[in-house]
Amino acid sequence: MDECDRRSPLPPRTFPMMILAPPALLFFCNALLFVSLFTRLPEIQETLGVDKAVLGLALLGAPVGTFMALPLAGRVTERLTPRVAAPLMLAVAGLITPALTVAPVWGFFLLFLLFGFFRTIHDVAANMISTGIEKRTGQKVLSRSHGFWSIGLLVGSLISGVLAGREVSPLLHQCGAAIVVVLCCLVVLNIAPVEPRQARVPLAGGRRPVFVLPDRIIILICIMVFGIGISEGAVYDWGIFYLREILHADAATAGVLYAGFTVGMGATRMVGDGLRERFRPLLLVRGSATCVAIGLAILLSTSGLPLAALGLFLMGCGVALGFPLAVATTIELGRGPAADNLAALSLTLLLSSIGVPPLLGFVAEHVGLTASFALLLPFLCLSFIMAPVAQGRVPRPLQRFVPVAKPGEKDAPAPVSPQDAVRG
Template sequence: MARLAVFVVFVLNGVVFGTWAARVPALATQIGANEATLGLALLGASIGLAVTAPIAARLCAAYGSRPFMLGSSFLSVLVLPLLAVATTPLQLGLALVLLGSTVATVDVSMNVGAVAVIRALKRPLMPQFHAGWSFGGLLGSLGAAAAAQAQWNPMRHFVTAGAIGLVMLLAVAKHAPGGVGEKHRDEPVAQKSVLKSPVLWLLASIALCSAIAEGASADWSALFLVRERGLGEAAAAYAYAGFSIAMAVARLFGEPIQRKVGPHRLLAAGGGVAATGLALAVLVPFPAAGYLGFGLTGLGLAFSFPVVMDLASDVGRRADGTGGERELGLVTTIAYTGFLVGPPIVGGLAHASTLTIALGFVGLVTALIIPATLLARQAGRRFNAAEASGVNVAATLSSVAPCNASATSNDRSG
């Protein structure tokens, strides 16, 4: 039941995100924003995410993830309708700061809960948990498309979605795992500095590139198809639905795929597919190419977050099977800077040129996942070899000579 409870929280978090992200065109009209001012308003969510994530990680490490997973999930669905009362870009930005803070806490705590379940079951289930988030995003975006087609205003739509979210949360709340926080352990826990780990920084850079691409697809795909390809709002909302479907299906079958090809090959191949998808969407001037391109982008990005989270938690794992919360917090925080810088960059580039050029730039950023993954694999091998031999990890990683030790379970066949 703990596995199901965490999965439902992933779904709920995706529903919240997909619900408001797919209604960006309606919100833009509501506040009278162009691409540049809308990008600044969307920055609010990213600020809330980036500021709150490291705090949430420290709290989960100290007290366990359960109270923060449940409390922040409850708050996120209550905050959602606040977006519908905004009438200026500033008001929307402030509402998004609050929503971003609650979503960040949900994100960190649900990943910590997922790690606890994964370690208990000894299975690479992280892609399946993130499939729950993608299915939630799909449900949220389909609901947004239906609401737009029925000409529901954002308030009616967001209140309805929030009520459904509360029912989902109440159904599984008592089964949510919590873990043992550091404050409740009998013995003090020695803390490593996560800021000094090259492996984590490389993993975080992969998550950063992925977040920029994912955020651009969520925030701008519908508006791109409306303003650059001439589609209606309801039809354009299905672009993010296609993105979410591709991502969700790929993640659902992630466990056997990750076992077969290894995490690093999976990350590199996914980066290539995502970059190709964005290139297709922006270079081929037909709506069908846009749908296909964003679908490929979702497929390629499907494993970036879950696999990176899996690898990051292993870096911080202690001998007793606990640990990894702070490592997840660092990677999540860096990833959220992608959501932080993505909206104003895309909005600014679109305002100075076109949204097509702006999304083309995002495609180039996405392609950087490939070299970052190759470097992360090499650094991970050195880290594992240093851990096994008991030598100073930082000194080993800074060495010029490569380590020829065989890959461990973190590296698998990747």
């Protein structure tokens, strides 16, 4: 244990906001960049001259980039340190986005691939900054850090609604967002404390694997939050389309209604660290899945804009803690280097939040947007069932497939804690 880890926790009332500022800026800018692009997808689709099915295929560039970044994310983050890697990768991703608004469909795919590549490394580094703060100070800040992602979504969606209503081109809009992001990344480099490099732990065989695959615990965690993740991604990808095509909201109104989703997410994440201290993770996961399902049911059953805003608000509240809970569980239960565990987690979660929702474009094009959103409900039930994983337990339906070692068995240690049961 290094000297930083032996520091005593700071009293809650003396917690300095400057400690939270670097991850807060990073998550805020990441969301601002993301929502500035996704809220202008209808105009980008019109420029591309393609239908929703082809647009969905083009959006698959990001998860392909994520998959390519997986072998490198942990190494880059460790080599540069999270303090440098997070703002650098986000700035590069930001500089790519203006070209996405004017590229042909094949260029959109390639550029979106690069966007996913650099953003994946950023996600790993930014989460390591937040979890590092928790280790050094004893204060839970992970949910609040992600809360600034939600604030970025809120600010970005409101600005997008105004700019779309005034017919500002997506190119100018994205250029402005990229400039803001690059400037904030420079601020992060100046205010983030310099942290000592972590000592590398020798691995069995003496070599680090070239390609880091998710192990059993990471897979179980991802299955647990899969329904929540694809619900969040579906709102990002197709929420604006649903508001404009099904509920017939104009561009400015759709941006304001979309903000209801981000308000719910941001408010819940800002109190999320307190919720993590008061309630068991199992209850938080099940409450999240239930809240998303209720909001989705309201959205699908109404034709009025106020009720649609309520539905989106509840969906935002429900998805808020999905990723923070997944990261916290990974740090607590995962084996091996934290950077590699978070890289594997980012791959599978980004495949759910960015990879699967584009496939819903085929359903939206051939059956309808309502049907594509309705498909989320069975996966939310899956998240509800898998909630015990958050506390290190295998759900009953999976115990026959994920056996727990019994006392006295050869070559298998007896489980002395619930975490051992999950790790197998």
